[in-house]
Amino acid sequence: MTLSLKMALRSIGSNKLRAILTMLGIIIGVMALVVLVSLVSGATSSVTDTISGLGSNLLTVTIEEDKGKPVDTETLETWLDEEETLGLIAPYISDTAQGSGSEGSGSLTLYGTTAEYYDIQGLQLSMGRWLKDADQENHSYVCVINETAAEELIGYTDCVGQALNLNGTKYTVIGVLADDDNNLTRVFSSGSMVAYLPYSSLVRLSTTAPAEIESFYVSAGEGHTVEEAEQTMTRLLMERFDEDDEAFEISSQDALEETMSSVTSMLTVMLGGIAGISLVVGGIGIMNIMLVTVTERTREIGIRKAIGANRRAILTQFLMEAVVLCMMGCCLGIFLSWAILQIVNTVVASLDMSFSLNLPVVLIAVVFCFIIGLVFGLYPANKAARMKPIDALHYGG
Amino acid sequence: MIDIKDLCKVYIVGDEKVRALDHATLHIYPKEFVSIIGPSGSGKSTLMNIIGCLDVADAGSYHLDGLPIESYSENQLAKIRNEKIGFVFQSFNLIPKLTAEENVELPLIYQGLPRQERAQRVQEALERVGLTKRAKHLPTELSGGQQQRVAIARAIATRPKLILADEPTGALDSKTSQEIIDIFHELHDQGNTIVLITHDPNVAKQAARSIHILDGRISEVKL
Numbered sequence: 001m002t003l004s005l006k007m008a009l010r011s012i013g014s015n016k017l018r019a020i021l022t023m024l025g026i027i028i029g030v031m032a033l034v035v036l037v038s039l040v041s042g043a044t045s046s047v048t049d050t051i052s053g054l055g056s057n058l059l060t061v062t063i064e065e066d067k068g069k070p071v072d073t074e075t076l077e078t079w080l081d082e083e084e085t086l087g088l089i090a091p092y093i094s095d096t097a098q099g100s101g102s103e104g105s106g107s108l109t110l111y112g113t114t115a116e117y118y119d120i121q122g123l124q125l126s127m128g129r130w131l132k133d134a135d136q137e138n139h140s141y142v143c144v145i146n147e148t149a150a151e152e153l154i155g156y157t158d159c160v161g162q163a164l165n166l167n168g169t170k171y172t173v174i175g176v177l178a179d180d181d182n183n184l185t186r187v188f189s190s191g192s193m194v195a196y197l198p199y200s201s202l203v204r205l206s207t208t209a210p211a212e213i214e215s216f217y218v219s220a221g222e223g224h225t226v227e228e229a230e231q232t233m234t235r236l237l238m239e240r241f242d243e244d245d246e247a248f249e250i251s252s253q254d255a256l257e258e259t260m261s262s263v264t265s266m267l268t269v270m271l272g273g274i275a276g277i278s279l280v281v282g283g284i285g286i287m288n289i290m291l292v293t294v295t296e297r298t299r300e301i302g303i304r305k306a307i308g309a310n311r312r313a314i315l316t317q318f319l320m321e322a323v324v325l326c327m328m329g330c331c332l333g334i335f336l337s338w339a340i341l342q343i344v345n346t347v348v349a350s351l352d353m354s355f356s357l358n359l360p361v362v363l364i365a366v367v368f369c370f371i372i373g374l375v376f377g378l379y380p381a382n383k384a385a386r387m388k389p390i391d392a393l394h395y396g397g
Numbered sequence: 398m399i400d401i402k403d404l405c406k407v408y409i410v411g412d413e414k415v416r417a418l419d420h421a422t423l424h425i426y427p428k429e430f431v432s433i434i435g436p437s438g439s440g441k442s443t444l445m446n447i448i449g450c451l452d453v454a455d456a457g458s459y460h461l462d463g464l465p466i467e468s469y470s471e472n473q474l475a476k477i478r479n480e481k482i483g484f485v486f487q488s489f490n491l492i493p494k495l496t497a498e499e500n501v502e503l504p505l506i507y508q509g510l511p512r513q514e515r516a517q518r519v520q521e522a523l524e525r526v527g528l529t530k531r532a533k534h535l536p537t538e539l540s541g542g543q544q545q546r547v548a549i550a551r552a553i554a555t556r557p558k559l560i561l562a563d564e565p566t567g568a569l570d571s572k573t574s575q576e577i578i579d580i581f582h583e584l585h586d587q588g589n590t591i592v593l594i595t596h597d598p599n600v601a602k603q604a605a606r607s608i609h610i611l612d613g614r615i616s617e618v619k620l
Contacts, residue, residue: 308476310476
């Protein structure tokens, strides 16, 4: 075994350029497979981390059709009082507005919500205070903005008490939110300007926002799971909307994560499949060159047979050569994939993402290359093994 | 040692049948030094291939060391070639990528001998042909006579019952040829059976007995 391995290495080493060209197919195939799958899984884990960083104890409820029984803040409070599986409820509504401050103007995303939103979403203030119940009751013209908005519109982040014009109405900034990468809303709207207003204020400001609550966040009560909260919400809403489960929708972060993972695993399989095809093409290249090698070395095969090599010895020799070629290509491919991922890592270092070799895929690549070497090496090796000693010995001379 | 009776071998070349061997019968005894002589096309190559178990006859019987060769499979013939026969060819037939000692080692590898014993036998064989100093050289770095000596070393390394030499001096000048023939004499003196196939009467003369072959027939056996 070690001897035939040595022999194979030697034979490959005697024609390095050809060996490398032959391996190229396998190298590229392995690189495609390992790099693509590692990139997808790296990106997935980064996004998944972000999603689960939001806390998975959160339900998003959207009412599609209120059946003449719209939900208002009182309804929500009643539910909270009656059901101990529910923790906090925060209604929210979003809109856009033109904002202008002392330094500039621009388009902002507005969120109208209540005091509870802060805890449910786990936000962080860098200064000032968050919305209070009183702001909601008084329809106060106050807002909390993010740091981006503070810098762009007012010019500096320490701007509590400054005035901000939203669609021509004057609002007072009462707090500035810290930039926080663990917030999904922030991740998806990174770099954009956001302002949070009391729910009742936004309804007044907006021309499109309805007075009734259409969507709200719910968290599970202490000692209760999200599933329990979800069951409670489903029951309450079913009762309210005449047992019509199409009238509302409850989604949780878990569901989001599940969707994410099913999408990415599909993507992984698809990319892996494409890369697998290029590996098979590489295998055909190996078979081609092995057939040439067998023909070129017919005389050598004749000599070996004359001095006593049986079919198996010849078969092993050429099969070993094909497998070794494949495995060398595989190792080079994995090494190059690692190098490429390192480069990608330096390039995207600022994006808070990191890509590393995906170990299962590396294993799959190794096994797959081995099988390809065996399968595509078998035909040429068998051709060599079946040569008649006398014909092979007198071939071309 | 070699017991051949009524061997026939016919090749079809185009529309013509060529009788390469026509009821050839011959005996070679253990420890003999025999030459088989005949002009080209006489069937001596066919005879050599059959004696060397590289080819099988169409009819007739061939016993090598008591074994009925025609009844063996290809793999069994490979084993017989490996263990009982040492080949020396006109064109040396060394593997160009392997060094002298690796070429000599090759049949021992196919025999499945352990590494230490292989090394010892390679050493012995190279000593007997006087090439110990050239053990690490590739065939292309050796002269024709040296290459043929490596080939002889490869043939004797397995300690075969029969050494089969096909025009071993055909590619060499007369001085080197004599050196090679001398090695065969030595091997004969040490008790090996040697069959030397040639078209050159001067080479054939060196053997104790010459067998003539013409048109596929053993025409004369001179003692």
